Amino acid sequence: MQNAVDHVAGYDYGAAGLATSPVTMKELDLLKQTITFDSEDARYLRVAGSVLEDQTESIVNLWRGVINSMPHLACYFKDAQGNPDEEYKSKVKERFKQWIIDVCTKPYDQDWLNYQHEIGLRHMHEKKNKTDGANAAPYIPMRYVLAFTAVVNDTIKPFLVKKGHSLGVIEKMYKAWCKAVLLHVTLWTQAYCNAEW
Template sequence: MSTKPPAGYAYGSTSPSPVSRDELAKLEASVLFTPDDAAALRTAGEVLEDQVEDVLDVWYGFVASHPHLVAYFATSEGVVLDEYLARVRGRFGKWILDTCRRPHDEEWLSYAHEIGLRHTEEKKNQTDQAASVPYVPLRYMVAFIYPITATIRPFLAKKRHDEATVERMYQAWFKSVTLQTALWLRPYAADKW
């Protein structure tokens, strides 16, 4: 991957998250995320670094094979916006490595909130000035946890780590994706929910 940040990647320059560090700690506890998981993710980052494009090929193939998903990268008339897909792909690749390498600090929380906003009516399409549909329904945000978790395991197993290490990386990835999805959903609902 290029060392230049992808277009629209704004890590470290977004508005603060409304989620406090205390709330984050409770979410981490809820998904059983520990310092051992953070270490396993760092190992996963080393494993995935040269496979990011291959992972994205699998994920984009999955989205493209489901018209109801690719519709969120299309106009309201159903015309797929290839440039929009490409720009999001660059950020999605960066997210893979950020998931593995970034500490769960205020910048990480803020960017997780920004990612969530970019799927809602508040900010979808703004980053790329895309003429796409106005939001991604919450149900698909939740449902996407499984495909981006289940499909990562073969990539984690490619560097000849023992089965126990691969499983630790896989479980850490699953916990992190679930945690981040919970954070991405914050902009969809009022505080009480």
Template sequence: MRLMKPILPALTLGVTPAGAAVPGYTYGQPSVARAPYSLDDLAALQKVLLFGDDDIRALRQSAPILADQTDAILDVWYGFVASTPELLVFFGNARTGEPDAGYLAAVRQRFARWILDTAGAQYDQAWLDYQYEIGLRHSRIKKNRTDGVDSTAQVNFRYIPALTIPITTTLKPFLASKGASVADVENMHAAWVKSVLLQAILWSEPYVRDGAF
């Protein structure tokens, strides 16, 4: 597989960061801090992940397939969270331990946007900066601040890369639901696995000791 260049030319399918329509969704906005890792760091990580141009094309192919299925996908993912106490606790009220329905609903809107952003990612500075923002929002540095909730202090890091498997495994039937060939479904699924793992690695930076990332 041919590896992607350090900065891939922009590929557009109309799935681009849209901004303020979703509360707390700040992709591309000035309030997002610059990531402490560079585009060269991103290219090196993609190289190690064998993430190349073919994967970009497969993600783009998945965009129109998934665009009108985000609610159904999130029903599956939220069902998994609801049935997994180890995950549901991170949406619980810090005092009562009960799930915070408003918090779950707010995150769900951004989660839907994340599906489209993953399929249409440009891998530019704005994308890179927002990965850092997402990592901050999972860590104790910024968790709860976006939605003004009183919940657990952070998402324990071990669950972030672990979620690559349930997210991408349950996505596969949705990729296959609109008549794509078996080979195309496999390629799209493989690209999603790499992309989700790539993002989980970038989100880890706020959890890692300075100089160790």
């Protein structure tokens, strides 16, 4: 299973220069408890990773198709003149593909927590566009980040069924995936929120 990449532009997971997440490991543990993410979920998430790793192109193409079909979402990948920034879209797509693998394979440790903070910042004014030198919209509203979670979760099951696992295992993979995505997106919202997060 793919765990380390050198070919994805702007992917700097574990880099020393990343800011430390303001979320503590204790807060992360409480968040995992709240989501009811446990060791069984972690185990089935790894199984999901082995199922999804060679399907990331198709998965992200599906998600991007949804984004591109909705002008209120597609605009976040266009330049000031309203033209799609294809280079920016391509770079983000590769990181999105890597994110699928990371969701399933990375240990939820300090490096992972720091990178979730970085992803959150990359949706906000502070870092949106800067990683890729893009000239697209300066931030993505939190409401769309949260709402798109439905697409990410609702569309994943057809990909989970493709490797011949039993229905019971597929359901466990799906449940683990949905919890993990919710955990990731919840952490991203910290960048949007004040100290009351």
